[in-house]
Amino acid sequence: MNFKTSIFFLSFLLYFQIVFGQHNNATAKSDTNRRMIQFSGAVLTADSLKPIRFVNILIEGENRGGAANSYGFFSFVAYTGDVIVFSAQGYQTSRFKIPDTLSSFHYSMYQMMQTDTILLQETVIYPWPTVEALEFAIVNTVVPENDYDRAMKNLERETLREIGLNMPMDGSMNFRNQIGNVVSKSYYNGQYAPISVLNPFAWAQFFKAWEEGKFKRKDKDD
Secondary structure, eight states, X not given: OOHHHHHHXXXXXXXXXXXXXXXXXXXXXXXXXXXXXXXXEEEEETTTOOBOSSOEEEETTSSOEEEOOTTSEEEEEEETTOEEEEEOXXXXXXXXXXXXXXXXXXXXXXXXEOBXXXXXXXXXXXXXXXXXXXXXXXXXXXXXXXXXXXHHHHTOHHHHHHHHHHOXXXXXXXXXXXXXXXXXXXXXXXXXXXXXGGOHHHHHHHHHHHHTTTTSOOOTTO
């Protein structure tokens, strides 16, 4: 290494030390004005003072921060002078600057957020692909009956009669039938029961049932 090369190399090292020293002095000076604190608090709605859950809380210009929990509470480390950005879905974004004149190492606050109203354009969704299909559906649609019409139809005499004839006996009716048979047998206990063939009332009921067509043979489809 010759003399010129040595002089150039030493000059470059001296210049690098001077620039690096000035940068360190500026950084140290800026760090002395900013103090690390524990920043905590709660995020509430401005109108009802209810906690807002899971609010995004970031330091503006830096990729750090935190988030509120399910009760709206937050706590993380920040510096004095930082601008804190609060954002949440359905609320207007809020900003707060931490005072740079704090004397303690912690700072607590309540951040209020205003609700944000978002107006969307009207969107109409039709279940038909074309206007012609919509018109066809409107013309051929059968209007359903209302509750009153269905109730009156179910309460018609013939409908109730058909339901009564096809309705099976329930537990109470079976019990009454069984008790009636026991009472009838007990009434004629020790003697012969009357023969229904000689009972004129039984014959009257038989002829009445015959006239009503109860003994007609029914088809399998019925």
